[in-house]
Amino acid sequence: MKNSGLLGRLAAGVADAADAGAKAVNAGAEAIKAGAKRTHQAFGGEYGETFEGNLVAEDGSYIMPDPALDEREFNEIETLAKRYEKLTSPGALAKAGKQIGEALPAPVKDLANKAGKAAKDTLNGLTEQELMANAIKAAAEGFGELEKQAAKASVSREYVISRINEGKQEEKVSSLSEICLLRAYDVAAVSANERLHHMGIALAEGGGTGAAGFWGLPANLALSMLIYFRAVQSVAMFYGYDVKDDPSELVIASEVFQSALAPKAKVDAASEYIGKVLVYAEAAAVKQTVKKGWSAMVEQGGAALAIAQIRALAHGAARKAVENGGKKALEAGVFKKALTQIGQKMTLETVGKMVPVIGAGFGALFDTAQMKRILDFADLFYHKRFIVEKDQRARALVERSPEPPASEDPAYTGE
Template sequence: MIEGKNILLPSPIIDAKEDASIKALTDRYGKLVKPGVLAKTGEKVVGIIPNPIKNIGKVAKETITENELYAQCMKVAVEGFEILEKQAAKLTVSDRAIVNKINDVSKDVEITSLEEVCLARSYDISKLVNKYKTQDLGFALVEGGATGYFGFAGLPFNLVLSTFLYYRAVQSVAMYYGYDIKNDPSELIIASDVFMNALSPNSQGTNEVTGIIGKIMLMTEITTVKQLSKKTWEEMAKHGGLTLLICQMRALANRAAKTALEKAGQKSLEESLFKGVFEQIGKGLSKKAVGKAVPVAGAVIGALFDIVQMNTVLEYADVFYNKRYLLEKKARINTLVGTSKPLDSIKIDISEENIVDAFE
């Protein structure tokens, strides 16, 4: 809650354009689970590489097993995290920069913090995210080409660095929609799970949060959510449906954040989460890394594959946080003006396979 400040609420809170965008966001998600144009282009590029060059890559591949490559990657992730952070810092967006950009594109509101981003229009924020995507895609192109040039020698660092860049990109998208991953551990937890889902959107998820994220991406409900004006989080949860999923995700993330902070501490939370993520996806990435082992030609392939993956991750994060922004908008504004109960007042039971109205 912000005290001693007059807040100009948007009217209506969710306008017709925002309301109509939910279906479009769900359609965008549908396209993400199918092979895209960039992915098909990547397959064509691999197909036109001369066999002699491909054979060089095969020979290099035979000199090391996938498990050994994975072990080298984990070593980079553990011992070189500070280097990864320095490289990724080039993509990190500051709170103040986001606030200023939103004020530049928003006609009806003037915000001063990420907490107040919920006063803006989702489609204005989406325009900013699209501009941000261009920056990240360009960096992925350069990074993939530079590390891919060295073939297999640069592969462990390429895999870990590119993965960390995608990881940070999701966090930046979250911040554009007003979710403070820097100061709210539960939001960092959610961003990590969004990243996991982005890499494998067809999977069933590795935990409760990722499973809920997948369900949210598939649902198109918004009109009934829009009717819950001036309701608390607890009342929204009792409504069921998509609002229930949102509340469950938040509560689960809070619980996970408390446990993670006890183990890692505030300063090393991101490092701990990233290592956990890479432990789960690293072996899969190693299996797909054969093409990057080709010297010189690996620069082209590395750049292409990294930009394809970055595009997918950014698109997934934008769809999720845009949709979540709309679903939570009224409740977040209620919290901003001090009319909502704290999330800790919600009790949940997720023991059933199908999520039901389990809030007491």
């Protein structure tokens, strides 16, 4: 009897251990699956995931932030204007270039000088029109392949919402449109944490194409540009601007992308308005008019008027693009147009700096530095725009019922 009891307990123990082991294996598999899912979402994948926010009251209405803008957000207006001036000042650019040069070991400098001379000789045989024309051709004929290579630079709405909800703020959102109900500095903190993701992509892309030098230069240029464009789109998404379903927002992102490459070049109305949005330091004016509504802010002029003008231009351009190519081909069309305008804004020397031609390590260095500058510019614009438009966006959201989950947002109709 004793033996049978002992055997029974032993069998039970083995069964428990097996059960625990199975649960551990299942838990591990689920963790791996969840990690893979999160990674895919970071690269643009959508799973129909829903999110539970806490910004809807018991009666089903949205909870308006009170006050709409707090003192810290008002103070950020002037801080952002100063950051923009610092970012675009000739002294800051020269200093950054000097620091990069001083950080390079002597052998690398020698290699860079030799490669730089070869690059100059090669560029002298081209015109910026020829280089950009070939890049545009590569984008037009092979956008599908470029898109595959640049897919890692795109984030999904589900990823954005999950990352926003992991922020330190108490408020949680259930859809992208609810982000406007949060504090600008909380959103900016989450967006800033995503920079390493894009910097890593630039590092990998720069190292990979840098070794190729001028072989396939137009395609490399087009790929670099598309990755930068996707990075700007991601910044827009984190501030609640849906570039995936709103063609107007995609057009605005393309204008921000172009301005980030050449901040002081104002060759069209949109780039001029973007510059005005970033230059104005008008905390007092915003504070006086925000309670009177968006129309009053626009009448006051300044950043609100510039944003209204950008939106009007983008809406017209988006409607035309959708009519010409359809929504599915929208990004390809917008990107091709952006490359054309970039070619008009930038000198050949500047375009040449966009492409890693000196070797893998040096190319990666330049791509990473360029990505940082573009992310800085995009964050400045969308952070400032978020503050200026916040009250209007929040009120418009409060006036309608809560939206469906991220995966079920209705497609933009252009109406």
